[in-house]
Amino acid sequence: MSIPDYRIFFRLCAAFFLAGFLASGSVSAQQAEPPSAAPEQPQAQPDQSEMDAVIMALCHEITILKKNEEKRMAVREVLVKNADATYNYFDTRVYEMSAVLYALDDQKIFTLAFYCKAATRLVEMYYAQKPDFQEQEERLGKEIERIKKLAESLEEVDTANLSEPSLVQRDEALYACQELEKSLQEEKEQFIYLKELFNNLNRKIDTLNYESAQMCTSLFNRIFYTPSHAARYIFLKPLKTYEICMSVWETSADSKLQLPSDSETLKHYGLILLGIILCSYCLARFIVFLGFKKTLKKTGNYNKRHAFTNVTTILIVALILVIASLRTPNYLLESAASLGAEFLLLVSAILFSLVTRLPYGTINSGIRIYMPYLLLGGFFMLLRMFMAPNIIVDISMPILFTLVSLLTWVRQRHKLPRLDRFFSTVSLVFTILGSVLCWTGFSFMAFLVLMTWIMLMTSILLLVGLWDLLHHYEKRRKERNKRVILWFRPFVSKLALPCLTIFLILFSLIWPAATFDMGDLIINKIFAATEIKDLFTFSWSSVITVILIAIVLNYLIFLGK
Known part of the structure; x- marks a missing residue:
């Protein structure tokens, strides 16, 4: 091979090396440029149609919520009306019953016993019909919190990317949320006010119950311990x-x-x-x-x-x-x-x-x-x-x-x-x-x-x-x-008649007192616990239960034999 041929070979190698170096430098320069420089990136900003869809979904949810709340408000209006009627009825009855009890004296035992019983019955009826506001308050609090979050979501929406109809819908939905929140807040305040009224009525009812119990006790003492001198x-x-x-x-x-x-x-x-x-x-x-x-x-x-x-x-x-x-x-x-x-x-x-x-x-x-x-x-x-x-x-x-x-x-x-x-x-x-x-x-x-x-x-x-x-x-x-x-006579003599005897004896003690409207007093005495010299405690109801269990066990033992 001649000398000129070697020179050409070295020249070609240097040219290829220089071209590769320049190509690698241009690639690294392109990778070093920031991606924001590219003008065609569609994901950077949501378009107008997507924001309109979001507003439409929120408005639809608020519409459903508003309809549901209107139904619930109608139900709660009925509850408030019933609670108001209940309060007025029992407040009037407590006032009348208190006036009657304070006006009576112990020279009308039958009337006093009757109205003491009526007062006890009124107290029991009140606590059975008393409305519960705790659940309503908790539910109203959750609904108000939910509406507040929806209103915050609507306020945070960028209005620059909204179309004109969506902007109007957003404003109407935001106004509806505010009105609904205001209405629920007023309703919650009304429930709080009724709760305070019933708390005051609770104190009146408890006072009436205490006074009637005291009068019933004094009536019991009047019957058994205080003699009358009218017969002379x-x-x-x-x-x-x-x-x-x-x-x-x-x-x-x-x-x-x-x-x-x-x-x-x-x-x-x-x-x-x-x-x-x-x-x-x-x-x-x-x-x-x-x-x-x-x-x-x-x-x-x-x-x-x-x-x-x-x-x-x-x-x-x-x-x-x-x-x-x-x-x-x-x-x-x-x-x-x-x-x-x-x-x-x-x-x-x-x-x-x-x-x-x-x-x-x-x-x-x-x-x-x-x-x-x-x-x-x-x-x-x-x-x-x-x-x-x-x-x-x-x-x-x-x-x-x-x-x-x-x-x-x-x-x-x-x-x-x-x-x-x-x-x-x-x-x-x-x-x-x-x-x-x-x-x-x-x-x-x-x-x-x-x-x-x-x-x-x-x-x-x-x-x-x-x-x-x-x-x-x-x-x-x-x-x-x-x-x-074989089974008939033992069943009657050992089980049916003894149990019936126990209940008839109890009824014999309760019924005469019930003629004075004091049957509940005897029943309370039966179920009350009695302590004997700090040794043990028993109640007559427990004694009666033991007797009934003994009667049943005796009959079962007889059947086993």
Whole structure:
């Protein structure tokens, strides 16, 4: 190879090297330039159509929110209206009840006991119907917070990139948010105001409850520990005593604190009651003479059909009074109808026991034994229904107790079973004791003692009557099936009747106190815990529960054997 050829080769290599160096320098210079220098970057700023879509979505959400809030506002307006009506009703009732309780004295025990019970009932009704504003306040707070966030989102939107229609929509939506927030804020302030009103009403209700409880306790002490001296004036000044009783009765009848006792109203209710009795008697004859005619003939009790008719009549009248007490809006009429129904149920239980146990010829003798006590209890129930003043009770009850004590000796009592003769003797003892208590000034306590005994006696007679009826049923079924029913008698004697006995004894203690509207006081005594010398604590409800569990376990052990 010649020399010129080497020179050409070196020249070409130098040219290629220089070209590569210049090319690499231009690439590195292009990479070092900032990207913002490129004019065609579409992602840097949102276009106008995207911002319009965002505004449209926000406005649509605000429209839906506004419609939902309008519906909720309508519901809350109803709640506010109901809360306002509830507040006005209970505020008026508390004022009236407080005025009545402070106006009464301890010379009207029946009226005072009735309104103490009514006050307790009003307190229970208030706390059952009291509106709860806490949930509404929390919900309103969340809604206001949400609307504030939507308004902030609308305010942060860049108006420079909005079209003219979107700008108008944005302003309208922002105005709607502000108006909605303002409306919800006013509604929240209204709920806060109602909450404060009900807090003030709570204090009034609690004060009324405390005062009624204090009056009920003083009433209890008045009945059992404070004697009256009105009975001594029966023989000292009989005419003066009669005039005082009549004037007190007329003054009490003019007030609105008792049942109406004018002649027209009594005639009206008397005709209604007479119509109820006649209709009940016709229905009872239809039931007994047609429905149970074959049963009475098979059991040999067809000659007692008139006695069963009378018992059924009393039961139907009692059921009608129970329905009337549930339907009437007047609390006075409700209390009177309830007391009448309870007393008629007591009478029907005694008559049912007599009719099922006694032979046909001795039923009238049994009725003569128990009728004086029932008439005495019925007269006292009438005094209770008409809210008679204390002086009427203190004058009338000693005379009536003395008359009943003299009339309880019946010639035909030797024809009666031993149980009825025993009850007749014990009832005579309690009537004499009641007469002594009445003449010493404890007329109300005498009635409570006598009615407790009558109720306990009625419970025992009812259990004996049911046992006798079940015994006849077992005997008939045994004769019909020609075999002994092993489970029936143990179930009745070891489980059903003992449990029923416990409940009837409790009812015998509670019902006489309920005639003075103090049944809740006895129930509270039963469930209250009693501490004995710091050794142990018990309650009568626990004792009753243990007895019932023992009865059930005894029956289960018998089944296991």
